[in-house]
Amino acid sequence: MNELPTTAIHIDIEVHKVIEANRKSFEDSQNDILRRLLLSPSTNGALTAPPQLIGATTVRNERSTGFYGFVLKGNTMSFNNLKAAYKNCLLELAAADGTFLTSLSKEETPARRLVARDRKALYKKTPHLADEFAEELVDGWWLDTNLSQQQVESRLQTACKVANIAFGSDLELKFPSL
Template identity: 30%
Template structure:
C-alpha cells in the first residue's frame, strides 16, 4: 500500500481475482463503486506483464542433432545436452534477459546454472569444462539429462513459463 500525500490517494494492490469477485457482486454495491472497480480492473489488466515474444526464427537450426527441444514454439536440435541449454539461454537472452540474471543466482549442490563469470559455474571443481553462449553467459559443459531438465524447469520458474508447454525437452 502506498500513500501519495499530494493527491490524497491511497493505492492498494489486490489480486485480480478478488476484484473480479467484487464486481460479480455488484448488485449489492453502489453503481459508482462498481464502475470504479471495473475501470481499475481494466487498468490492471493492461499493466500485467505482456507475454514473452517468441525468439526470432534465426535461433532455429536444422533438425540435425542428437537432442531436440522447443522454446516458445521454436524447435531446434543440438549435438549435446549442454548445447540444448546454451540455445535456451541465448533465446531467453533475446526475449527476457532479466530472467538470466535471476537464474544466475540459483546454485545447485555443486554448480551455478549460468554465470557471467566462468569460474562461478563449478566453484568447487574448476577443472570441469564450461561453455560460453553467444549471449555471453557461461554454463556447464558437463551436464546430464536430469540436470538439463532441472535447469529448464528453473528457467521456467524464473520466467513464468511452463515446462512441457513453453519449453519442451525432450521432443518425441
C-alpha cells in the first residue's frame, strides 16, 4: 500500500477514549482504528463512511471482556462484558415491573445511588464522575457503570429485594469467579 501523506490533528479526551475503546491490538495505530471506524472499502476502491456512522456524533463500541450472563426466572441471557450484563438485568427487572426503577432509586450506598433520574445524582460525593461513568439506562433513568464485579453483584442483590424476587434462584448470575 502506498504511503499517504499524514496530517497531525488535535483531539479531546472523549475522542481519544473512543479510539482506545476500539483498539483491537497494541499493534493498531490510531490511524488504523479511525480508518476501521470511519471508512470502509467500496467496490471501486474508494473509501466511504459506513451507514451506521452517517449522522452519528459518537460511536462507542462495547469492549468484550469475557462471558457474563444471568438466568432470570428461567430466561438465560449472556453478554460480552459486565456492564452489558448488569444493564440488561436491570432492564429486564424494569420491564417486569413499571415501578421498579422508582423503587430502586431509593436504594444507595454511602457514596452512590443505584439509579437516578439525574446522572450527577448517582454520585453523591463526586458528581463530576457522571461525565465519564453515568450511562442512560432507559427513558431518562441513569446508572453508574464504574463498578467492579463484586459491586454489580451486590447491587443486583439489592435489585432482587426491590423486585421481590429471590437472588440465587429467581436471578442466578453466571459471572466468572472472582
